[in-house]
Amino acid sequence: MALLRAATRRVVIFLVTVLVASAVIFGIVQALPGDVALATLGMGASPESVDALRVQWGLDRPLALRYLEWVVGMVHGDFGASYLTGQSVVSQIGPPLAVTAWLVGLSMPLSLLAALPLGLVGAMGRRRWFGVSVNAATHVGLAIPVFFVGAILTIIFAVKLRWVRANGYVPLTTSPGEWAIRLVLPVASIVIVQACFLARYVRAGFIDVLTEDYYRTARAVGWTRWRGLWRHGIRNVATSVVTVIGLQLASLLVGAILVEQTFAMPGLGSLLVQAVRRRDLMVVQGVGMLLVAAVLTVNFLVDLAYLAIDPRLKRGGRS
Amino acid sequence: MSVLRVRDLTVSFGRRHLVAVDQVSLDIEPGQRLGLVGASGSGKTVLASTIIGLLPDNAHVDGSVTFDGQELTTLPDREFSAIRGKDLTMVFQEPMTALDPTMRVGRQAAELVALHSESSQGTTRQLVVDVFDRVGLDQASRIVDAYPHELSGGQRQRVIIAMALINRPSLVICDEPTTALDATVQAKVLRLLDEELASVDAACLFISHDLGLVASLCSDVAVIHAGRIVERGRTEQVFHHPSHPYTAGLVATASIDKVRPGERLPVIEDFFDPSTVDSAPPSESTNRPHRRIRRSR
The missing domain is CATH 3.40.50.300 (P-loop containing nucleotide triphosphate hydrolases)
Structure with a gap:
């Protein structure tokens, strides 16, 4: 029953947040300077033609009415249509979403996979040369902007060695080979930066464990240094790393734009920037709502992960 | 000697x-x-x-x-670790913090057996229950499935003592x-x-x-x-x-x-x-x- 109540609470919070977010997004988008009709027709257009276009797109009607229409539409799965092309927002978001989802969905797990050993080595060797050098390397990796990493990787692997392609995107369904060969560098760029970022949290988590009494117990019962630290430290590390991954996932969905631009990939971030530039407000609102939903979902999954990781949270009591 | x-x-x-x-x-x-x-x-x-x-x-x-x-x-x-927990064991001062908070205590005790012998999982559990029973933990078969935070200080110290004795150290x-x-x-x-x-x-x-x-x-x-x-x-x-x-x-x-x-x-x-x-x-x-x-x- 407690579970059911918690689940109900979750759903209510989710709905309220989405509603509030929709109002905020709508408000901000409407407050943006510039006007889609004006932006479409150009600065030299006569006021009459601009007004005519505004009437044609329904922009002359009251804000509240347009907001209501938009919300009701979304409830029915209709996110509106682009003013410019008349295409539905859903069909416009689909393909870029796939690009970004692949990019983020592949690079986050790989980043974690790289960060775990880096952080473990950094923690265990924090007073020795190998740990210090790993730690220094992650700092350097963190200091380099992701587009710069992308540019360097492009020069080496796409221009000089010609192993992979560094521009554009081909859907998986069209050609798996082309898809893979074009995703390697963008994914690698994100992984390099993200792994360095995550490795710092992994390292800090493991260093905490090294000073814990239960790590000493683990050693006293016969675990060797490394295996004991992994076995009895990974859950402690997971708690903090899951939090960071949740935050990173959310920001990466849009933040991937730097990589998308570097590699000329038509992702979500690119779509958003393009839509803002053209004042294609329906698309901007749609992407905004999608991100809100994504962040909420990720947060929910993070909370679930906490429960799985730390048994003390299940009954709410700790001593 | x-x-x-x-x-x-x-x-x-x-x-x-x-x-x-x-x-x-x-x-x-x-x-x-x-x-x-x-x-x-x-x-x-x-x-x-x-x-x-x-x-x-x-x-x-x-x-x-x-x-x-x-x-x-x-x-x-590596060789020292083979002795630790088997022939040479230690009971620590702090029962509240000496056990891994994220792992069931029975499993922590079973690790000692698994680390130092090749006995199978099934018999290990029974061994742990027996040892918990011997150190005066009531309902030992339930306590093996408890997390440290669910036990009192005295119970935890009994678990730690059980762990120190389970491999019959010298x-x-x-x-x-x-x-x-x-x-x-x-x-x-x-x-x-x-x-x-x-x-x-x-x-x-x-x-x-x-x-x-x-x-x-x-x-x-x-x-x-x-x-x-x-x-x-x-x-x-x-x-x-x-x-x-x-x-x-x-x-x-x-x-x-x-x-x-x-x-x-x-x-x-x-x-x-x-x-x-x-x-x-x-x-x-x-x-x-x-x-x-x-x-x-």
Whole structure:
């Protein structure tokens, strides 16, 4: 029953947040300077033609009415249509979403996979040369902007060695080979930066464990240094790393734009920037709502992960 | 042959080589129980950590520790880990924090068996339940599935004792095993330790600042002060006829019931003037855990 109540609470919070977010997004988008009709027709257009276009797109009607229409539409799965092309927002978001989802969905797990050993080595060797050098390397990796990493990787692997392609995107369904060969560098760029970022949290988590009494117990019962630290430290590390991954996932969905631009990939971030530039407000609102939903979902999954990781949270009591 | 043989052991820390244990030698025979008493910071815990090989990275060790004839101070970690938890085990001071909070206690105990033998999972669980039962954990078959935070301090310390005994070690190091427990639980845990050590025929190095505990559990006692063993002998001999003034002070300060109302409580310094003795604490002593430290070499 407690579970059911918690689940109900979750759903209510989710709905309220989405509603509030929709109002905020709508408000901000409407407050943006510039006007889609004006932006479409150009600065030299006569006021009459601009007004005519505004009437044609329904922009002359009251804000509240347009907001209501938009919300009701979304409830029915209709996110509106682009003013410019008349295409539905859903069909416009689909393909870029796939690009970004692949990019983020592949690079986050790989980043974690790289960060775990880096952080473990950094923690265990924090007073020795190998740990210090790993730690220094992650700092350097963190200091380099992701587009710069992308540019360097492009020069080496796409221009000089010609192993992979560094521009554009081909859907998986069209050609798996082309898809893979074009995703390697963008994914690698994100992984390099993200792994360095995550490795710092992994390292800090493991260093905490090294000073814990239960790590000493683990050693006293016969675990060797490394295996004991992994076995009895990974859950402690997971708690903090899951939090960071949740935050990173959310920001990466849009933040991937730097990589998308570097590699000329038509992702979500690119779509958003393009839509803002053209004042294609329906698309901007749609992407905004999608991100809100994504962040909420990720947060929910993070909370679930906490429960799985730390048994003390299940009954709410700790001593 | 002695189960444990410590010779001229000196342990110092950091670049300045601050000495925490100084030229210590002691032997423990099979099945023997040696009490190690001394004030906080006298080097008791450092000595125990050295024996079991769990000193921090910045420690320097000189001298020799042999266990069942095997030199431990130079033993590689992998081989040392095979001994730890099997033949040489330790009961720690802090039952509240010594267990991994994210793992069921039965599983933590089962790890000891799995690490040191090839027995199958199924029999391991039964073994753990049996040992939990023996250390007086009621409903042992349920407690094996509990997480540490679901147990009381006394229960956790019983789990830790069970873990220290499960592989039938030849030496158990107990570092103030009852300090964190309240008085009634303390007595029970101590009686349990007494019985269980006897039942697996393990020798014991029992570290405490509580002379009463040591007297009730140990046949022999060594007194450590400022990193040095200042006196060693049969327990009743040492406590009734202390030969070193520091020991005399320890005994007197522990016998509070002999103080008449209104009279000032005795302090160690009534019996023992550190400045006149060779093993004087240093003037540069710091606030580190090992307060009585001295520069060596």
